[in-house]
Amino acid sequence: MSVQVYVAGKLVPKEQAMVSVFDHGLLYGDGVFEGIRTYGGKVFLEKEHIDRLYESALAIRLEIPMTPEEMTQAVRETVAANGLSDGYVRLVVTRGAGTLGLDPRRTSNPQVIIIADSISLYPQEMYDTGLQLITASTIRNHSAALSPRIKSLNYLNNILARIEGTDAGTVEALMLNHKGEVAECTGDNIFIVKDGVLKTPPPEAGILEGITRNAVMGLAKEAGIPVKEVPLVRHDIFVADECFLTGTAAEVISVVGLDGRKIGTGKPGPVTKDLLERFQKLTRS
Numbered sequence: 688m689s690v691q692v693y694v695a696g697k698l699v700p701k702e703q704a705m706v707s708v709f710d711h712g713l714l715y716g717d718g719v720f721e722g723i724r725t726y727g728g729k730v731f732l733e734k735e736h737i738d739r740l741y742e743s744a745l746a747i748r749l750e751i752p753m754t755p756e757e758m759t760q761a762v763r764e765t766v767a768a769n770g771l772s773d774g775y776v777r778l779v780v781t782r783g784a785g786t787l788g789l790d791p792r793r794t795s796n797p798q799v800i801i802i803a804d805s806i807s808l809y810p811q812e813m814y815d816t817g818l819q820l821i822t823a824s825t826i827r828n829h830s831a832a833l834s835p836r837i838k839s840l841n842y843l844n845n846i847l848a849r850i851e852g853t854d855a856g857t858v859e860a861l862m863l864n865h866k867g868e869v870a871e872c873t874g875d876n877i878f879i880v881k882d883g884v885l886k887t888p889p890p891e892a893g894i895l896e897g898i899t900r901n902a903v904m905g906l907a908k909e910a911g912i913p914v915k916e917v918p919l920v921r922h923d924i925f926v927a928d929e930c931f932l933t934g935t936a937a938e939v940i941s942v943v944g945l946d947g948r949k950i951g952t953g954k955p956g957p958v959t960k961d962l963l964e965r966f967q968k969l970t971r972s
């Protein structure tokens with residue numbers, strides 16, 4: 688059976704799932720999105736993702752034409768209609784079709800799109816040996832220009848950095864903020880472990896407050912590992928004992944090199960492994 692996509696209030700086969708070429712989501716990147724995992728047919732951290740979607744929409748003054756409860760229901764129906772067990776849900780809300788010109792008042796009918804499909808993951812080998820990163824020359828958007836806390840349809844900033852990574856042969860790239868501090872990667876948050884303390888940049892560093900990030904900080908606290916949200920610079924990564932990334936797709940993945948320099952032992956460290964194990968328990972509970 689063909690993938691069923693939720694669009695314009697109903698489920699249709701993916702070949703028939705369409706929006707207007709006048710949609711401001713397409714014309715201007717005017718909209719918001721979420722990426723969510725399902726494990727065993729259950730939507731993982733559902734409330735957290737739905738809440739973040741509504742917060743992103745509020746931040747760009749986009750009124751979603753359904754309640755969070757209706758959205759939750761629509762997501763569950765889409766997952767069920769596709770018989771999805773372990774997969775991925777992409778929720779998109781656009782400003783809707785309008786006339787040419789930026790003015791959102793000239794749009795009508797924000798579009799809610801829900802896609803539930805399989806997910807492409809990093810190969811297991813990368814979890815076993817750890818990732819290499821490069822630092823992108825493209826910095827993270829200044830939060831006074833477009834706040835990285837909004838998961839908007841404007842991902843060019845991250846895409847340009849990702850291309851730099853691809854050119855250098857890495858699957859992710861580190862992005863600094865306008866102050867030269869470590870912000871995050873193009874689709875993942877970053878953590879280091881130093882002298883038994885887990886450290887990650889605070890939201891003010893210009894990051895998306897990842898839902899996996901927050902879950903992992905909670906797991907670390909439960910495990911008795913001190914957690915600090917502090918500004919970090921590249922030096923902190925170079926001298927870290929361990930480094931890892933978190934994200935919906937990646938879960939928890941070790942980083943063993945930055946710009947060709949070895950981090951820690953050059954192998955996935957014990958804290959990283961412990962947190963990945965704890966996270967995986969959480970997804971299977």
Ligand code: PXG
Binds near residue numbers: 845872874875897936
């Ligand atoms: N930073 C950025 C810039 C992201 O886009 C994360 C961190 C990690 O956040 P979560 O909440 O996932 O722990 C993200 C997440 C996709 C896709 O389809 C992108 C993300 C998540 C899921 C799917 O490209 N980005």
